[in-house]
Amino acid sequence: MSSAEVPSVGDLLAERYRLEEHVGGANGHRQLWRGVDVLLHRSVAVVLRSPGGEDAAPTMTAAVAASRTHVDSMVDVYDAVDEGRFAYVVREWVNGSSLRGVLEQQTLESGHALELVASVADAVAALHDGGVTHADLQPGSILLSEDDRVMVTEPRNEPGNTQVEDVRALGATLYACLTGAWPRVVPAENTGLPDAATDEWGRVLDADKVVPGLPRRLASLTADLLDHSQTPPSAAELAVELRGLAETGGAEPAPAQATSVLGAISLGRRGAADASTPPVGMKRLAVIAAVAA
Template identity: 45%
Template sequence: MTQVGEGQEAEETAPPVMTFGAPTAGELLAERYELVEHINNDSAGRLVWRGVDVVLRRPVAVVLRYPGGDSATEMLQAAVAASRVIHPNLVGVYDAIDEADRAYVVREWVDGQSLRELVTADGPLDPARATTIGNAVASALAAVHATGMVHGNVHPGTVMISDDGRVVLADARTDGDDSQENDVRAVGGLLYYALTGHWPHGEAPLRGATAGHGRAAIPDAVRDASGAIAAPRQVRAGVPAYLDDLTMDLLDTEIAPPSSDVLSAELSRLDVPADDHYLEPTGPLRFTAEPGEEPSPLAASGGRKVALGIAGLLAVALVGLLVGISVLSGDDKKGPGTGQAGSPSSSAPATDGSTPAAAPARKLNIADVRIIDPDSRDRAEVRNAEKVMDGDEDKGWETQTYNAANFSNFKRGMGVWIDLGAPHNVKSVQAVLSATGVTAQLLTGTQEFPPTSAGDKDLVASYLKTPIGQPYEKHDGTKMIFDGFDPEQKYQYLLFWITELPKKDSGSGYKVGVQEITVTGS
């Protein structure tokens, strides 16, 4: 598979085959689009093919209806309308052709998977990633709505996440059955699905989903006896209150939803790295604000969120007051520089001129993680990097199976790149592996590079200049601990670089999994 947007060479050895009616592999449509592989059929009766634009030498998706005629009119109209909106979070539409016996739409080929496939395979997403996806979809809808059009087909099957992390919305409809308001509410459904793995719209069909990807493939939301759905925070732990409230507000038909551009702006505000604790969880904007009206601090946080916020602030203030009273009232019972009568205080300033003790080491937050694969063209192994930092050693990222311990003649290694979000004093890095016999080392660098093959090549070349400690050679354990850090230096970017794989238990091939990486420091 190729990266999104990269060209692909067409097969020139065999002449194109021209037929009419049912499509066949190798056929050339409109003297330009060669059909390569039948991917699937969707619930609307359309055939989805992977193809190649032999003129521009790039991969394309061909969505074909056979037979054509009146049944293809809506598909072609939707494609023509979608082609007028150019946005990084919308699938590009290149062509729409009606041949009477059949009709087809040629659009951008996206290497990746749908949101439905992603959640089905890996389970609910972390709140930060769910917010990023919701933000991308809302931004795409804002572009569509700005033209006066409606997308009308927003669901987990039409939201695609490419291998390089780009989120795109595909397959708009123009049958007149939907509204911009429904598009916006659908973002609430996507957030709910991403956070819980359940679809909140009951028996509502997911139109246009590919075969096997429809409503029956997605579990219904958890409901009480009255049919009301459970909030995301009731389904799983760790969902922030402001994201929970925003999702439920979008799904609540008694609350007027915001316009797509307002929703996009709000999700953009919330779309920050998970370890940026400075973000104030004030909840979503007040949806009923008039254009140009500045919501008040209380209204902006939403009615059900204000009481909790004020209560929390009062609780913090009360605890602080009690602590202050306790300290003041105990001054006559404690000597200077003591925490209790006669006991030294660990927080007392040094009075003998000695250097204060270093801050204790703690587990550091990992802001971003990425698989580095500089020598592969298909980029198939760069997925699931987040599993090395999810706290679960039973799940991790793993390489493919190779015929040699050193990967292959053209591949020098693979690695896990870590961004701590900001420079830190680092004490150690621990990598938990799925097997013994791995050769690996830890590297560091001072900058990040684009998530492409070329970017990975530049990253490895730069980071190999600065190893941390000694490498492990065919390590006889499943844990590697690197602690050769300079205490006077701060580090933000690290690379766990694997150059030799262990043999599989089955004895056929070589591979390894990186189950968890933990960084400690201050």
């Protein structure tokens, strides 16, 4: 984006959102700014996209869908404006770290990884119910707030992206949480992580081959999600499967407790969103404190 096309520091958008600091995204099409809502006196994130108009239509549609989701793990979307030369989405500003920042320093214990990705899957399922895809699921788009929330940033809803691709990206995110590397079989921009190790045929190594002692059931599920020859579950079904595994630390559940993503499973965990309340059942991730220190 050139300075002639988009606003700069100090500019006021929609007579309400003052841009304070450019914090990311200098690829010519998308920028992230920290701003201030001068009417409500609160910090906001402003995601600028250039150009606006028809090119920004998927982004605007996704913003509307995200604003209507009712899950704690999706950032609150406050506004979406298309000014022609550029368009922007205004969402809550999350103080904390991205998942990428955490994984650049250390991996997550399997139980924490399962809970985290299950929360992300909740948000993705809500988007899919609203008729849009996220299209940018990777460690940089998942935020870990200072008040213990797992937050998924606003969706991109890129043309051609499918719900199946979103679910595979959830599998790649789980793999990254466990191993600290990103499997290239799931394309993503700027993950900030090294590529996952592969065998002599170029296949991504199963997670338990990278992390000895990892429960085989967990490694198998992760491998299945990355396998393009298999049809993955829906995001809602996957959330249930992940929480079932989290209860056993990633090991195979007892037969009477086992759940399957192949059957019709009702998520049944959605309620009114409250941005100030941590997701039900989430344990504190000790790594957040380590990163913030």
